[in-house]
Amino acid sequence: MPTPADRIRALNERPLARDRDHVVYWMTAARRPGSSFALERAVDLAVELDRPLIVLEPLRVGYRWASDRFHRFVIDGMADHAAFFEPRAVAYHPYVEPEAGAGRGLLAALGERACAVVTDDWPCFFLPRMQAAAAAALDVRLEAVDGxxxxxxxxxxxxxxxxxxxxxxxxxxxxxxxxxxxxxxxxANAALRPATFPEDVAARWPRASDALLRGDAAALAKLPIDHGVGVVAERxxxxxxxxxxxxxxxxxxxxxxxxxxxxxxxxxxxxxxxxxxxxxxxxxxxxxxxxxxxxxxxxxxxxxxxxxxxxxxxxxxxxxxxxxxxxxxxxxxxxxxxPGYDRYASLPAWAKRTLAEHAKDTRPAGYDLARLEAAQTDDELWNAAQRELVETGRMHNYLRMLWGKKILGWAPMPELALAWMITLNDKYALDGRDPNSYSGIFWVLGRYDRAWGPERDVFGKIRYMTSDSARRKLKLKRYLDRWGEAPTLF
Ligand SMILES: Cc1cc2nc3c(=O)[nH]c(=O)nc-3n(C[C@H](O)[C@H](O)[C@H](O)COP(=O)(O)OP(=O)(O)OC[C@H]3O[C@@H](n4cnc5c(N)ncnc54)[C@H](O)[C@@H]3O)c2cc1C
Known part of the structure; x- marks a missing residue:
């Protein structure tokens, strides 16, 4: 069965180049070898055109928040893919940029010999911009497939x-x-031709080293990414x-x-x-x-x-x-x-209005971003959630809501609350820089919600949450034993 047409978006108007060497699947957002409409589409094209399939999985270092934590997680996936595709008729090429911009030209080099390039449709972070640039630069059809x-x-x-x-x-x-x-x-059962990755391209943009793929810390340490955000226990x-x-x-x-x-x-x-x-x-x-x-x-x-x-x-x-x-x-x-999904202006009008009406209200705490990042507020539950985020790259959903609401209450203005939430979430959360990041963070500020009473300082009619009521409602004892304040000796 062909890939459903409503999942395929042509990103440029170039035709298929049927007589060229290979089909390229540029894996960017659906980093998996199965249950992927994009990979399926690339396989179909390769079979239909009777050309080998190249799977290119690149990882940039030059994006905001690139760190050991996110690199390790993605590279673990690359190691899985290398093993998965190895016995198959697919040329898989994991590429990790050694320095910002080093990967420039790689897709074009494969693209100029490609019948078509297929990639993942993903509407968030830097990917749409990167794909638009690729669509303009490639002289062959680029399709984004939504899985x-x-x-x-x-x-x-x-x-x-x-x-x-x-x-x-x-x-x-x-x-x-x-x-x-x-x-x-x-x-698995596709009639794919045997494929090899072009040697000249591999010479210029070599495959990620075995050391990187097997999780060698020294190899990761050499990359120009944030080493302060450490790897997590999960693979x-x-x-x-x-x-x-x-x-x-x-x-x-x-x-x-x-x-x-x-x-x-x-x-x-x-x-x-x-x-x-x-x-x-x-x-x-x-x-x-x-x-x-x-x-x-x-x-x-x-x-x-x-x-x-x-x-x-x-x-x-x-x-x-x-x-x-x-x-x-x-x-x-x-x-x-x-288009402004990550900008304050995209909040509903009622939310912006009520926040503006309370913009000059006195904020109780006077914390700055550094103090929040270091989990040094006077709210034990908030600190615990922030510590969990920094150490493990995750935070429980209910606490994430509370965490955001407290930031809104503390920041000098709501626009700054938004910027702080995005910074802390996207820097530390493994699942950050995602559509859900922005729906969660903007929910804190009123998106997808309605006006609530009574009207309060700072929040106006925005839904309000407190740590005290969370402590009353939630089972938290073990959580606080784990993430609560470390006992001080003096
Ligand atoms: C301030 C704030 C920031 C958030 N930032 C992120 C983020 O960066 N990335 C992220 O994926 N989620 C974010 N969320 C939403 C939610 O907290 C997480 O999706 C959820 O906690 C992930 O844990 P889980 O996989 O165990 O979820 P489960 O409860 O097991 O749910 C399964 C899946 O459903 C989706 N989901 C669950 N809850 C939500 C929700 N409230 N909104 C949207 N999708 C949901 C997620 O994809 C999740 O993995 C945020 C929420 C808030 C309030």
Missing amino acids: NGLMPIGRADKAFARAHDFRRYLHRELPRQLERWPLPDPT GGFASGRDLVAQFVDERLERYEDRSHPDAEVVSTLSPWLHFGQVSTHAIVRAIADREGWSPAEVDPKANGNRVGFWGTSVAAEGFLDQLVTWRELGLNMCRYE
Whole structure:
């Protein structure tokens, strides 16, 4: 079955160059070898044109926030891919820039001998700009293929301002989308020609060293990236992501209704793998389907926007799918249709108005960014969440909401609160620099929300949260034992 047309976007108007040497899949956002419409599309083109397939997976050093933490996670994935593609008829080339700008020209060098270049459609961070530049520079067709979620982003024609409206839209449209799933392993049985990576290109842009691929700290230390943001305990890559999906679905999903309690430890923790595209929504939903004996025929389009009742799965799975599909894909939608998705001006008018009316209110604490970064506020719970973020690259969702609300209360102005949240989130969070980063952070400032009373200092009508009520409502003891203040000896 061909890749669905509503998932393919031609980024330039160049034709296929049928008589050239190879088809290139430029892997940038869906960093996985299966359940990927983009890889599937590249395989189809290679088979149709009877040309070898090259998979190029590059990693830049010159982007804001590049650090040991994110590099390690992506390079773990490259090592998985090198092993995965090695016995297959695919020339896989992992490339890690040794210095900023060193990768310039690599795609063009492959592109000038390519029949077509296929890449991942991803509406966020620097990727759309990078892809637009590539589309203009390449003299051959460049296609972006969207495997980000269950709903192709391009099916909507506007940014949705409310989750409820987006959910209704999904309930109407998803049944048709669920008729076509990406192949779990598109290179397994494809009639691909044997492929080799062009030697001259490899000589100029060599494949990532074995030392880097196997996780050698000294090799990572040589790269010009932020070494202050350290690697985390988890290994990245599609293989660990696949194992985590299985473990979550088998052991924790049925307790997902307890997700707000940090001590319950029931959430999937999959967001870093989703962010780097090492795990796909389709694969997660498939795992849930297998576990629950569910099939897409069970969805109820008449659910009409209700949070429970559409999927026809267990209640716990419905709750999880609402996060994974409604909330996650709402963020993708905003990034595609609201060019200023990461700018203060894109907040709803009521939110900007009420924040402006309270811009001159006295802020109680007077913290600056450095003090927040070092988790040195007078709020023990906030400090704990910030410490967890800095050390592990993650933060529990409920605490993330509280964390943001406290920053809004402390920063001298709301625009600065936004800048601080983006800095701390995108610098430390493994899942940062993602559509969800901006939907979460902008939710703190009123996006996707409504006005709340009573009107308060600083917040105005923006929803308010306190650490005291979080402590009353949530099971937090073990969390605070782990991340709370270190006992002082003097
Ligand atoms: C201030 C703030 C900043 C945030 N920054 C990010 C970020 O940088 N990256 C990020 O992926 N998420 C972000 N979120 C959303 C949410 O906190 C995380 O997606 C979630 O905590 C990830 O943990 P998990 O994978 O265990 O989630 P689970 O509860 O297991 O959910 C599964 C998946 O559903 C999606 N999801 C869950 N909750 C949300 C949500 N509230 N909004 C959108 N999608 C959701 C995620 O893709 C998640 O991996 C932020 C939220 C807030 C309030």
